Amino acid sequence: MHQPDLHDAIARLRSRSPLVHNITNYVVMNTTANALLAIGASPAMVHALPEVEDFAPLAQALVINIGTLSPPWVEAMEKAAVAANVAGVPFVLDPVAAGATRYRTEVSLRLLALRPAIVRGNASEIMALAGETGAAGKGVDSTRTSEAARDAAAALARQARCVVAVTGAVDYVTDGARMTGIANGDPMLSRVTGTGCMATALCGAFLGAGLTAFDASVAGLAVMGVAAEQAIPGAKGPASFQVALIDAFHALDDAALAAGVRLR
Amino acid sequence: MHQPDLHDAIARLRSRSPLVHNITNYVVMNTTANALLAIGASPAMVHALPEVEDFAPLAQALVINIGTLSPPWVEAMEKAAVAANVAGVPFVLDPVAAGATRYRTEVSLRLLALRPAIVRGNASEIMALAGETGAAGKGVDSTRTSEAARDAAAALARQARCVVAVTGAVDYVTDGARMTGIANGDPMLSRVTGTGCMATALCGAFLGAGLTAFDASVAGLAVMGVAAEQAIPGAKGPASFQVALIDAFHALDDAALAAGVRLR
Amino acid sequence: MHQPDLHDAIARLRSRSPLVHNITNYVVMNTTANALLAIGASPAMVHALPEVEDFAPLAQALVINIGTLSPPWVEAMEKAAVAANVAGVPFVLDPVAAGATRYRTEVSLRLLALRPAIVRGNASEIMALAGETGAAGKGVDSTRTSEAARDAAAALARQARCVVAVTGAVDYVTDGARMTGIANGDPMLSRVTGTGCMATALCGAFLGAGLTAFDASVAGLAVMGVAAEQAIPGAKGPASFQVALIDAFHALDDAALAAGVRLR
Numbered sequence: 180m181h182q183p184d185l186h187d188a189i190a191r192l193r194s195r196s197p198l199v200h201n202i203t204n205y206v207v208m209n210t211t212a213n214a215l216l217a218i219g220a221s222p223a224m225v226h227a228l229p230e231v232e233d234f235a236p237l238a239q240a241l242v243i244n245i246g247t248l249s250p251p252w253v254e255a256m257e258k259a260a261v262a263a264n265v266a267g268v269p270f271v272l273d274p275v276a277a278g279a280t281r282y283r284t285e286v287s288l289r290l291l292a293l294r295p296a297i298v299r300g301n302a303s304e305i306m307a308l309a310g311e312t313g314a315a316g317k318g319v320d321s322t323r324t325s326e327a328a329r330d331a332a333a334a335l336a337r338q339a340r341c342v343v344a345v346t347g348a349v350d351y352v353t354d355g356a357r358m359t360g361i362a363n364g365d366p367m368l369s370r371v372t373g374t375g376c377m378a379t380a381l382c383g384a385f386l387g388a389g390l391t392a393f394d395a396s397v398a399g400l401a402v403m404g405v406a407a408e409q410a411i412p413g414a415k416g417p418a419s420f421q422v423a424l425i426d427a428f429h430a431l432d433d434a435a436l437a438a439g440v441r442l443r
Numbered sequence: 444m445h446q447p448d449l450h451d452a453i454a455r456l457r458s459r460s461p462l463v464h465n466i467t468n469y470v471v472m473n474t475t476a477n478a479l480l481a482i483g484a485s486p487a488m489v490h491a492l493p494e495v496e497d498f499a500p501l502a503q504a505l506v507i508n509i510g511t512l513s514p515p516w517v518e519a520m521e522k523a524a525v526a527a528n529v530a531g532v533p534f535v536l537d538p539v540a541a542g543a544t545r546y547r548t549e550v551s552l553r554l555l556a557l558r559p560a561i562v563r564g565n566a567s568e569i570m571a572l573a574g575e576t577g578a579a580g581k582g583v584d585s586t587r588t589s590e591a592a593r594d595a596a597a598a599l600a601r602q603a604r605c606v607v608a609v610t611g612a613v614d615y616v617t618d619g620a621r622m623t624g625i626a627n628g629d630p631m632l633s634r635v636t637g638t639g640c641m642a643t644a645l646c647g648a649f650l651g652a653g654l655t656a657f658d659a660s661v662a663g664l665a666v667m668g669v670a671a672e673q674a675i676p677g678a679k680g681p682a683s684f685q686v687a688l689i690d691a692f693h694a695l696d697d698a699a700l701a702a703g704v705r706l707r
Numbered sequence: 708m709h710q711p712d713l714h715d716a717i718a719r720l721r722s723r724s725p726l727v728h729n730i731t732n733y734v735v736m737n738t739t740a741n742a743l744l745a746i747g748a749s750p751a752m753v754h755a756l757p758e759v760e761d762f763a764p765l766a767q768a769l770v771i772n773i774g775t776l777s778p779p780w781v782e783a784m785e786k787a788a789v790a791a792n793v794a795g796v797p798f799v800l801d802p803v804a805a806g807a808t809r810y811r812t813e814v815s816l817r818l819l820a821l822r823p824a825i826v827r828g829n830a831s832e833i834m835a836l837a838g839e840t841g842a843a844g845k846g847v848d849s850t851r852t853s854e855a856a857r858d859a860a861a862a863l864a865r866q867a868r869c870v871v872a873v874t875g876a877v878d879y880v881t882d883g884a885r886m887t888g889i890a891n892g893d894p895m896l897s898r899v900t901g902t903g904c905m906a907t908a909l910c911g912a913f914l915g916a917g918l919t920a921f922d923a924s925v926a927g928l929a930v931m932g933v934a935a936e937q938a939i940p941g942a943k944g945p946a947s948f949q950v951a952l953i954d955a956f957h958a959l960d961d962a963a964l965a966a967g968v969r970l971r
Contacts, residue, residue: 198846206472206488208734208775212900217945222900223804223846224734227777230810237807237846247472249491249515251777276487279501282494318462318487318501370693372476372486413943415677416690417481426944429898470736470752511736513755513779540751543765546758582726582751582765634957636740636750679941680954681745 181357182442183397188385189433193219197239197387200268201380202226202256204246204275207373210421211242214377217428218402220384226255235259236266240387242380243295244273245286246319253286260293269296269386273379278307278315291339296392298335299344299379299399302328309335320369325349333358342392344382344400346375349443352396359397360443363404370417371424378403381428397442405439406431445621446706447661452649453697457483461503461651464527465644466490466520468510468539471637474685475506478641481692482666484648490519499523500530504651506644507559508537509550510583517550524557533560533650537643542571542579555603560656562599563608563643563663566592573599584633589613597622606656608646608664610639613707616660623661624707627668634681635688642667645692661706669703670695709885710970711925716913717961721747725767725915728791729908730754730784732774732803735901738949739770742905745956746930748912754783763787764794768915770908771823772801773814774847781814788821797824797914801907806835806843819867824920826863827872827907827927830856837863848897853877861886870920872910872928874903877971880924887925888971891932898945899952906931909956925970933967934959 198221203211208224215222225234228251235241241263243256263270272295274287287308291298298308302323303316309331316322325347336343337355344352350361368374382399390398406427407420414420462485467475472488479486489498492515499505505527507520527534536559538551551572555562562572566587567580573595580586589611600607601619608616614625632638646663654662670691671684678684726749731739736752743750753762756779763769769791771784791798800823802815815836819826826836830851831844837859844850853875864871865883872880878889896902910927918926937959938951 200846204488205469205733206476209473209737209900212734213946213949216898216900221846221848223807224732224775225804225808225846226775227810229778230808233808233810247488247490250493276489279487280489280494280497282491282497318464318485318489320485370480372473372480415687416693418477418686418689421477422686422946422950423943425946429944468752469733470740473737511752511754514757540753543751544753544758544761546755546761582728582749582753584749634744636737636744679951680957682741682950682953685741686950 181359183359183394185394185398185401185436187433188390188398189431189436192384192388195388196221197384198223198237199383199387200225200235200238200241202259203242203244203376206246207376210373211377211380213425214428215380215384217425218381218384220387226252228255231255231259232262235262235268238268240383241268241270242383243270243290244275244376244379245283246275246376248286256290257293260290264294271295271297271299271379271383271386273376274298274300274304274308276316276319277304279318295341296386297342297344297382297396299382301375302345302347305335305343305345306331325351342396344396346378346400350400352393354393361397361400361404362441362443363401363408365407365411367411367417367420368407371421401436401440402428402431405436408439445623447623447658449658449662449665449700451697452654452662453695453700456648456652459652460485461648462487462501463647463651464489464499464502464505466523467506467508467640470510471640474637475641475644477689478692479644479648481689482645482648484651490516492519492522495519495523496526499526499532502532504647505532505534506647507534507554508539508640508643509547510539510640512550520554521557524554528558535559535561535563535643535647535650537640538562538564538568538572540580540583541568543582559605560650561606561608561646561660563646565639566609566611569599569607569609570595589615606660608660610642610664614664616657618657625661625664625668626705626707627665627672629671629675631675631678631681631684632671635685665700665704666692666695669700672703709887711887711922713922713926713929715961716918716926717959717964720912720916723916724749725912726751726765727768727770727911727915728753728763728766729770730787731770731772731904734774735904738901739904739908741953742956743908743912745953746909746912748915754780756783756786759783759787760790763790763796766796768911769796769798770911771798771818772803772904772907773811774803774904776814784818785821788818792822799823799825799827799907799911799914801904802826802828802832802836804844804847805832807846823869824914825870825872825910825924827910829903830873830875833863833871833873834859853879870924872924874906874928878928880921882921889925889928889932890969890971891929891936893935893939895939895945895948896935899949929964929968930956930959933964936967
C-alpha cells in the first residue's frame with residue numbers, strides 16, 4: 180500500500196476554498212454543489228459554449244461528469260478541458276455508465292485523451308475504459324466489484340497517464356504503479372443517487388486545494404467514506420442518510436478523518 | 444371495484460431490481476432517482492439522441508415525463524418510445540400540464556399514439572387528453588378533483604387502449620372497463636414538488652418488475668399513499684416530509700402495504 | 708429607512724396562491740419549486756420556445772434566473788420577458804455571476820433592458836451591472852459586502868427604473884431614492900446552494916401576490932432571513948438546515964414575520 184499524505188488536507192481545502200468548475204449531470208447538480216459547499220469549496224456549474232472557455236481558467240479545478248450528456252454538452256466539456264489544460268487547471272473525469280452505450284464509451288475515451296488528472300468511476304466503467312468487454316454495468320450501476328477492476332484500473336492509469344479511482348465496497352486509487360485502498364463507507368451509499376458523482380467532485384475539490392492527483396483522490400474518497408459512516412447512526416433511510424452525509428462533510432475535520440479512515 | 448393482485452409486489456420488485464429508463468424533467472430528476480432506489484429499482488436518466496435508442500431496450504421499463512419538455516427532448520422521447528415498443532419494453536407517460544399550453548397537449552397526444560402501457564396524470568391533465576375543454580390546470584396543478592375526471596379517465600383508457608391513473612385526494616386506476624380507487628395519501632403531498640412525477644416513476648418500477656399495467660399502477664399509487672401516511676408523523680413541514688417519504692419507501696414491505704392500503 | 712407595508716403579506720400570498728413562472732437554473736429548480744410551494748405559491752418551470760410565450764401571460768409573476776444559461780434558454784428568457792411585459796405580468800431578474808464572464812454580463816444587461824420590476828443579486832453581481840469594474844465575484848459567490856454595493860444598487864435602480872435588492876449579511880432594497888435594510892439571516896445560508904435564487908423566487912411570489920416591487924422585495928428577503936433564523940436551532944449542518952428552512956417557510960405567518968424582522 181502507498182501511504183498518501185493527507186496531513187491537513189481538509190484545513191488546506193477550507194483555507195483556500197477552491198473554485199471548482201463543474202460540468203455535470205442534471206440529476207446531481209444540486210447535491211454536488213451542496214457537498215462542495217459543505218466541505219469548504221466554492222462550486223460553480225457553467226456549461227454554455229459562449230462562456231465555458233472564459234470560465235475554466237478562473238477555477239482551481241474542473242470536474243467533468245457525463246451522466247446526462249448530449250452533443251452540445253459534450254462540446255462544452257471538450258472546450259472546457261482544453262481551456263483548463265492551457266491554463267494549467269487540473270480536471271477530473273467521471274465517465275458515468277461508460278460501456279452501457281457506445282456513445283458513452285466514445286465520449287469518455289475522447290475526454291480521456293484530453294488528459295484528466297483523475298478518472299473516478301465504478302468497476303464496470305473503469306473496465307469498459309480499459310478495453311475489457313463484457314463488463315457493462317446495469318445502467319449507471321456496476322455489475323462488478325472494485326476488486327475485479329484493480330488490474331483494469333492500473334492498466335488504464337498507465338495508458339492514460341493519470342490517477343484512476345475505482346469505487347465500490349473498498350475503493351482503490353492507483354497511478355499504475357502504486358495502489359491504495361480505502362475501506363470506508365456503507366452500503367446505504369448505493370441507495371442514494373449521485374454519491375459516486377459527489378465523490379468525484381470531492382476529489383476535484385482536494386485537487387483544487389493543491390493536493391497531488393493521488394492524494395486528492397484518496398482524500399476525496401476517504402472523506403466520502405468516513406462521512407458516510409458518521410451519517411449512518413442518525414439515518415432512518417436513504418433520504419435522511421443523504422441529509423446526514425452532507426452535514427457530516429461540514430462537521431468533518433482532519434483529526435476525525437485521520438481517526439476514521441482505514442487505508443489498505 | 445376491481446381487486447388488483449398486489450401479492451408480493453414489493454418483494455418481486457426488490458428481487459428483480461428493474462432498470463427503469465427515465466426521460467423526465469429537470470425539477471424532479473434527483474428525487475425521482477432517489478424514490479426509485481428507495482423502493483428497490485435501478486434508475487437511469489438517459490435522453491441523448493445518439494444513445495437513447497441503444498439504451499431503451501436495455502431497461503425493463505421506460506418512464507416519459509414531459510415536465511420541462513423542449514423540442515430536442517421530445518424527439519428523444521419519441522425515439523425512446525419507439526425503440527421500447529420494438530424491444531417489448533413497456534412505457535409510462537406523465538403528461539405534465541397537458542392542457543396548459545397547446546404545445547404540451549400536442550406533444551402528449553403524439554406520445555399517447557406511441558402506445559404507453561400507463562398514463563398517469565392529475566385531473567386537469569387527464570381531462571385535457573380526453574378532449575374535455577375548459578378543464579385546464581393552473582400551471583402544473585390541477586383545478587379539478589380526481590372524482591370529476593373518472594369518466595374522462597375511463598374514456599381515455601378505452602380510446603388509447605392503456606391503463607389511465609388519475610391522482611388526487613383519491614386516486615383512480617382504470618382500463619376503461621374496471622376501476623379501482625386508492626384512498627391513501629396526505630394533503631402535504633401537494634406541498635412538495637414532483638410527488639406526482641414520483642408516483643409515475645413508481646408505477647414504472649412495478650411495471651418493470653413484471654406486474655400488469657393495471658396492477659403496477661395500483662401498486663405504485665398505493666406505495667405512494669401508504670408511505671405518505673407513514674411519513675406524516677415525523678414531518679415538521681414539507682421538506683422534512685419529503686425526506687421521511689423517501690425513507691418510508693425504503694422501509695415499506697408487502698405486509699405493511701397490505702395493512703395500510705385502502706382500496707375502493 | 709423607508710418603512711415598507713408588509714401588513715398581511717403572507718396571508719395575501721396564500722389566499723391568492725399566485726402562479727409563478729420560473730425560467731431558472733438546473734441546480735435550484737427543485738429547491739426553488741419547494742420553497743415557492745412552502746410559502747404558498749404555485750410554481751411552474753417552463754422554458755421551451757414553442758410554449759414560453761403562451762405560458763407567460765397565464766402567470767402572476769415571472770422569475771428569470773441565468774444561473775446555468777445557454778443560448779436557447781436566453782432566447783426563451785427574452786421571449787418570456789417580452790410576453791410578460793405585453794400581458795402586464797411583472798418579472799424579477801436574478802443575474803447569477805454577472806461580471807464573472809462577458810457572456811453573463813451581456814445577457815444580464817439585455818434582460819435588464821426588458822424592464823424587470825426587481826433585480827436581486829449579490830454585491831459583485833449588482834456592482835457589475837452598475838458598471839463598476841474590478842468587483843467580479845468568485846464564480847457565483849460575491850467578493851464584496853452588501854454595504855459596499857449600496858451606492859451601485861441605488862444607481863442601478865435609477866438607471867434601470869426598477870427596484871434593486873442586494874443580499875449579504877444585511878440585505879438592502881432600493882428604488883434609487885428610498886433604501887431599506889433587512890438585518891436577518893444566518894451565515895449558514897452561504898453554505899447551501901441556491902439560497903440566493905430561492906430569495907429571488909420569494910420576491911417573485913410576493914410580486915405575484917400583488918405587492919409593489921419594493922414591498923415584495925422586502926417581504927421576500929424578510930421571509931428568507933426570518934425563516935433562516937428559525938431553522939438554525941434544529942440544524943446539524945447545511946443539509947438539515949436546508950430542510951428546516953423550507954419547513955420554516957411553510958410554518959411562517961405574518962405575526963411571526965413582523966415579530967422577527969429587523970428593518971433598518
